[in-house]
Amino acid sequence: MQVRTITVEREYGSGGALIARRLAEHLGWKLWDEELTAEIARLAKVDQKAARLCDERMDPLIYRLFRVFARGSYERALPLEGVSSRFDADQMVAMLQEVIEDVASRGNCVIVGRGAPYILRAHPDAFHVFIYAPRDEKIRRIRTLGKSEKEAAQLVSEVDAERASFIRHYFGAEWPCRALYNAMINSKFGDEYVIEMILQHIAALEKFQTAQVAGV
Numbered sequence: 001m002q003v004r005t006i007t008v009e010r011e012y013g014s015g016g017a018l019i020a021r022r023l024a025e026h027l028g029w030k031l032w033d034e035e036l037t038a039e040i041a042r043l044a045k046v047d048q049k050a051a052r053l054c055d056e057r058m059d060p061l062i063y064r065l066f067r068v069f070a071r072g073s074y075e076r077a078l079p080l081e082g083v084s085s086r087f088d089a090d091q092m093v094a095m096l097q098e099v100i101e102d103v104a105s106r107g108n109c110v111i112v113g114r115g116a117p118y119i120l121r122a123h124p125d126a127f128h129v130f131i132y133a134p135r136d137e138k139i140r141r142i143r144t145l146g147k148s149e150k151e152a153a154q155l156v157s158e159v160d161a162e163r164a165s166f167i168r169h170y171f172g173a174e175w176p177c178r179a180l181y182n183a184m185i186n187s188k189f190g191d192e193y194v195i196e197m198i199l200q201h202i203a204a205l206e207k208f209q210t211a212q213v214a215g216v
Contacts, residue, residue: 001209003202004107005126007116009176012159013138013152014187016131017112019194024110026195032103033112039103040095093170113163117180118171127202130176130184137188 006023010016017033024031032039100119103109104126111120117128133141135156142152160175167175178184183201185194 001124002206003125003127004109005104005120005123006110006198006202007120007126007128008110008112008131009117009129009181010113010131011133011138012163013142013156014131014133015141015191015194016187019131019187019191020110020112022191023195023198026199027108027110030103030106030109031112032100032109036096036099036103036111036114039099040092043095043099115167115171118167118173118177121180127198127205128181128183129198129201130178130181131187131194132176132184133187 006020006029008016008020008023010019020033021031023029096114097119100111100114100116103111104116104120104123107125117130120126120128138156139149139152142155143149147155164175167173167177176184182205183198185197187194
C-alpha cells in the first residue's frame, strides 16, 4: 500500500506547521492547514472570517479549545463579534471530519493537526507523524515569532493542554495517543532532520508492506 496522506500532529512550538509545509513542498503535495478553515467556510456557506471566529467560540470552553486545534498556525486571539449562532463549533467539528475524510480520499496531501490522526485512523494509506521538542526548544522557536520569554513559556504550557482537552471532548482519547502514530520525532535536531526521518519511515513501511503482499 502506497502512502497517499500524511498527518502531522505537533506540540505547540515544535515547528510542526512549518515542517509540514516544507514536507508538502518537497513531495509536491497539497498542504491542508489554514486551508481547512477556508474549505469549511465554503461548504457551510459562511464568510471565512466568521468561520475563523467560530474556531474560538464554543460555550465558552469548547470554543476556546477548538480555536487552538482547528486554526493551526493562526494567531490565537480574535474578537467574537459577528459570528452567526447557526454556525457553532459542534457543527464545525462535524464538518471538519467530513472535509478531512474528503481531502484524504483525494490523496497526495499533508494535513496539519485538527484531530486528523483520529479521523483517519482506519485509513491504510495514511501515515501519522507526531512532532515534539524539549520545552526550551519550543520556547526558543516561539520567541523567534516576536514573543517574550514569558509569553512563549505561557503558550507552551497552555496550548497543548487545550489541544488535549479538545481531543478528549470530541474523540474520547488522550492526546497524544501514541498508538495512533507511525512515528514520533524530536524536532530539536532541525527541520531537515525531521523531514528526512519522515521520508525514511514511509519508505521503510512501503517496502515492508510490498514484501508482505508478495509473500517474501
